[in-house]
Amino acid sequence: MPTPTKSASDIICTIRESGHRVTNGKRAVAEVLISSTSHLSVDEVVQAVRAIEPEINQSTIYRILEEFEELGLVVHSHLGASAAVYHLAGQNHAHLVCDNCGLTQEIPATTFDVMEVQLREKFGFNLDRHHVALSGLCATCRENQEK
Amino acid sequence: MPTPTKSASDIICTIRESGHRVTNGKRAVAEVLISSTSHLSVDEVVQAVRAIEPEINQSTIYRILEEFEELGLVVHSHLGASAAVYHLAGQNHAHLVCDNCGLTQEIPATTFDVMEVQLREKFGFNLDRHHVALSGLCATCRENQEK
């Protein structure tokens, strides 16, 4: 059963219910995350948010993203690059990152269904399928490497 | 077919063959990596190397590790923590990192045999099994979370 796509008001609601306060900054971050199809670095979130709320500070964005993550609204990954990237939770996908060119493909998290069960049974480990990032070589770089 | 364990002289040999020069620093880093069973952060490598070569500089270690990685001698991963960790290549294992407590378990890379084939066939992606790090919850943290 796929997680239903969240709307901005769902996010606002979750914030309020958790006892946190709703601010313009949080509304803007929510909108940015919802309208983005890809993964955003903190810096990209900052740029996008400033189009809505020009006066917002970078450290505020860090704090908002941290709060959203604690509330389970967003997840972040380290896709090999230096800076972390954020996106909404509940989007069922995992990442394949090319070591060579940095290309990131998204693949359905269902790819890991079997592995998830296997890891739990064998190692007692509960895989977070929203947070999977695998390294390797994309098709193009592999071909070039084989010369 | 498991990759045979490298010795310090294998590493030295590879360096020389690649046209790079062999220095005391590189010898020391090679020894440290070989005698370590676990993953070392750059800082840990620096500490360990200084036991052999007290005068070595941190940025030199960064440069040596970078060179070793280009030569395919070592690999590094980002295990969720801030600093990257390094270990010898060819040790067939992957990592399971607990999001909550940071515990890192090593599991045999053969766990990914099926997945490797699947990723190549479906997405043209060539998984690097030495570089796999999966996030989730370890058994203990999972239990505690279920209350």
Add this chain to the structure above:
DNA sequence: CTAAGTGCAAATAATTTGCAACATG
């Protein structure tokens, strides 16, 4: 009102780089 949230600037942490001095092949 009052605790949560924010801006700002300074502090950390991890890593990289420019350059002059040095050492390997």
Add this chain to the structure above:
DNA sequence: CATGTTGCAAATTATTTGCACTTAG
């Protein structure tokens, strides 16, 4: 002796934090 390597200090990049001021509930 030519070029790869190193030490050092300064620069970068990503992220965090202390604190006074502001604002949502």
